[in-house]
Amino acid sequence: xxxxxxxxxxxxxxxxxxxxxxxxxxxxxxxxxxxxxxxxxxxxxxxxxxxxxxxxxxxxxxxxxxxxxxxxxxxxxxxxxxxxxxxxxxxxxxxxxxxxxxxxxxxxxxxxxxxxxxxxxxxxxxxxxxxxxxxxxxxxxxxxxxxxxxxxxxxxxxxxxxxxxxxxxxxxxxxxxxxxxxxxxxxxxxxxxxxxxxxxxxxxxxxxxxxxxxxxxxxxxxxxxxxxxxxxxxxxxxxxxxxxxxxxxxxxxxxxxxxxxxxxxxxxxxxxxxxxxxxxxxxxxxxxxxxxxxxxxxxxxxxxxxxxxxxxxxxxxxxxxxxxxxxxxxxxxxxxxxxxxxxxxxxxxxxxxxxxxxxxxxxxxxxxxxxxxxxxxxxxxxxxxxxxxxxxxxxxxxxxxxxxxxxxxxxxxxxxxxxxxxxxxxxxxxxxxxxxxxxxxxxxxxxxxxxxxxxxxxxxxxxxxxxxxxxxxxxxxxxxxxxxxxxxxxxxxxxxx
Numbered sequence: 001x002x003x004x005x006x007x008x009x010x011x012x013x014x015x016x017x018x019x020x021x022x023x024x025x026x027x028x029x030x031x032x033x034x035x036x037x038x039x040x041x042x043x044x045x046x047x048x049x050x051x052x053x054x055x056x057x058x059x060x061x062x063x064x065x066x067x068x069x070x071x072x073x074x075x076x077x078x079x080x081x082x083x084x085x086x087x088x089x090x091x092x093x094x095x096x097x098x099x100x101x102x103x104x105x106x107x108x109x110x111x112x113x114x115x116x117x118x119x120x121x122x123x124x125x126x127x128x129x130x131x132x133x134x135x136x137x138x139x140x141x142x143x144x145x146x147x148x149x150x151x152x153x154x155x156x157x158x159x160x161x162x163x164x165x166x167x168x169x170x171x172x173x174x175x176x177x178x179x180x181x182x183x184x185x186x187x188x189x190x191x192x193x194x195x196x197x198x199x200x201x202x203x204x205x206x207x208x209x210x211x212x213x214x215x216x217x218x219x220x221x222x223x224x225x226x227x228x229x230x231x232x233x234x235x236x237x238x239x240x241x242x243x244x245x246x247x248x249x250x251x252x253x254x255x256x257x258x259x260x261x262x263x264x265x266x267x268x269x270x271x272x273x274x275x276x277x278x279x280x281x282x283x284x285x286x287x288x289x290x291x292x293x294x295x296x297x298x299x300x301x302x303x304x305x306x307x308x309x310x311x312x313x314x315x316x317x318x319x320x321x322x323x324x325x326x327x328x329x330x331x332x333x334x335x336x337x338x339x340x341x342x343x344x345x346x347x348x349x350x351x352x353x354x355x356x357x358x359x360x361x362x363x364x365x366x367x368x369x370x371x372x373x374x375x376x377x378x379x380x381x382x383x384x385x386x387x388x389x390x391x392x393x394x395x396x397x398x399x400x401x402x403x404x405x406x407x408x409x410x411x412x413x414x415x416x417x418x419x420x421x422x423x424x425x426x427x428x429x430x431x432x433x434x435x436x437x438x439x440x441x442x443x444x445x446x447x448x449x450x451x452x453x454x455x456x457x458x459x460x461x462x463x464x465x466x467x468x469x470x471x472x473x474x475x476x477x478x479x480x481x482x483x484x485x486x487x488x489x490x491x492x493x494x495x496x497x
Contacts, residue, residue, distance in 0.1 A: 032386075035313075036315045040293060041244060043355065046339075047247075048290075051355055057291050065357045066366065073372065073373045075374070078094055079322065080419075081142075081248075083100050083419070086098060090124065091378075091396050099119065101419070106167065108195070115146055116167070124393045127157055131158050134237065136160055137161070138238070144168045173250060174250065174253070175215070190216050193211065193214065195252075219293070227300070249275075249276040250276040250279075257288035257289070257291060261288050264287075314360040316357070322336075322340075337349075341460070349457065352427075364405075373412055378398070382396070414431075416478070417429075418481075423442065430470075436449050448474060
C-alpha cells in the first residue's frame with residue numbers, strides 16, 4: 001500500500017511539474033515582447049556595412065540587418081540631437097514638438113552643467129506608454145532633455161531607471177568625471193578634461209595627445225548597465241532605450257580600437273584647432289569608434305541569446321541625425337552619407353535620412369528590405385501596436401504591418417520637418433517630392449527648392465519653377481502642421497514679414 005502511494009505521489013509531482021513547465025512556456029511565449037531601441041549619435045546613412053560602407057567594419061549590425069529588416073527611406077525627425085530625441089520619445093512631428101532645437105543652458109565644466117531645454121512636466125512618452133502596459137523601462141546613454149532638478153529628468157518621463165549623460169555638452173567628452181544614475185552623481189575614474197582645448201601643432205607631443213584620454217570609457221559603462229538591466233528584468237517585459245554617444249565628437253577611444261585601424265589609412269593629426277579633442281589618428285579613431293559601437297550591439301545581442309530571450313525581443317537600431325559637419329570627421333573619405341546632399345543641421349537628405357534596422361526572430365522576415373517612407377516619430381505608434389492598443393498621442397503611423405509583412409501598411413501622406421537653427425529651415429517629403437526652404441530667419445518669404453527624389457536622390461536638380469502646384473500644397477502643409485513653439489527664437493514660420 002505504501003509503495004502504491006509513493007508511486008501515485010511521484011506521478012502527482014511529475015504531473016504538477018509538467019503543468020507548471022507548460023504554464024511557464026505558455027507565459028513566456030505569449031508575454032509582450034521585450035523592446036531594445038539602440039540609438040547612435042551622428043551616425044551617417046552610409047557608415048554601416050549593410051548600407052554600403054566599405055572602410056569601417058560593422059559585422060554585428062550587418063548581421064542584425066541580415067536577420068531582420070533594413071529600411072532605406074527612414075528619417076530622423078530633426079537634424080540635431082535634442083529635438084530628434086524629443087520627437088522620438090513623444091511621437092510628435094517637428095511642427096508640434098515641445099523641443100525643436102538644441103537650446104543650451106550651461107557650459108562644459110562640471111560646475112556649469114545645466115543641460116538643454118527640459119522636457120515639460122506631463123509629456124506623454126514611449127516610456128510612459130509602456131509603463132502603462134506593465135513594462136520595466138530604462139534609459140541608458142545620452143538624454144539631452146533636462147538635468148537633475150528640472151522637469152526633464154528621465155525619472156519624470158516614464159523611466160524606472162536611467163544611467164548616462166543628461167547634458168549634451170558633457171557628452172562631448174567620452175571620459176567624463178561622472179555620469180548620472182537615477183538623479184545621483186556617479187563618479188568615474190577620470191580627471192576633468194576640457195575637450196575643446198587645442199594643441200600647438202608645432203610643439204605637440206604624444207603626451208599632449210594623451211591629455212584627452214581617461215580610464216573609465218563612458219560607452220563601456222553604458223553597456224555594463226544595460227546588461228545589468230536585462231539581467232534584472234529577464235522575467236518581465238522590458239523596454240531598454242539605449243542612446244549611445246558614438247560616433248559624435250570628440251574623437252576619443254581606447255587604444256585597442258584605434259589600433260584596429262592604425263596604419264590602414266593615410267592619417268594626419270588633428271590638433272583641435274576647430275573644436276573638440278585633438279587626436280593623432282583621426283581617421284583610425286573615427287572608424288574605431290563605429291566599430292566599438294558595433295561591438296556593443298554584439299554584446300547586447302549575445303546577452304539576449306544566452307538568456308533565452310532572443311525570440312521574444314525586438315531590437316531596433318537607428319541614428320539621431322546625419323554625419324557631423326565638423327572638420328575632425330572626414331565625411332568624404334568615408335562616404336558617410338552615401339553621396340546624399342547635406343549633413344547634420346541641414347534638412348537635405350544627408351542630414352535626416354538615417355539607418356533603421358529591426359530584428360524580431362520569427363516575426364520579422366530575415367534579410368528583408370523596405371523602401372517605405374518612415375520617420376522616427378512613428379516609433380510610438382509602432383510600439384503601441386506591438387504591445388497592445390493604438391494611442392492617440394502621436395503624429396506617427398504604426399510600421400508593424402511592414403515589420404511583420406502580414407497586413408496592409410498605412411502610408412504617410414507627407415512628412416513635415418521644421419528646424420529653427422542654422423538659419424531656419426522647413427522641409428516636406430510628399431511621395432517622390434521633397435521641398436526645402438532655408439534661411440527663413442533672414443528671409444521669411446524664402447522660395448521653395450523642389451527635388452524629385454525618385455530620380456534625383458542627391459537633390460541636385462531644383463525643379464521648383466515648373467511645379468507651382470506642388471509648392472502650393474507644401475505651403476498648405478506648413479500652415480497646417482506648424483504650431484507656435486514655446487521658445488520665441490524657434491519661430492521660423494510665422495515671423496513678422
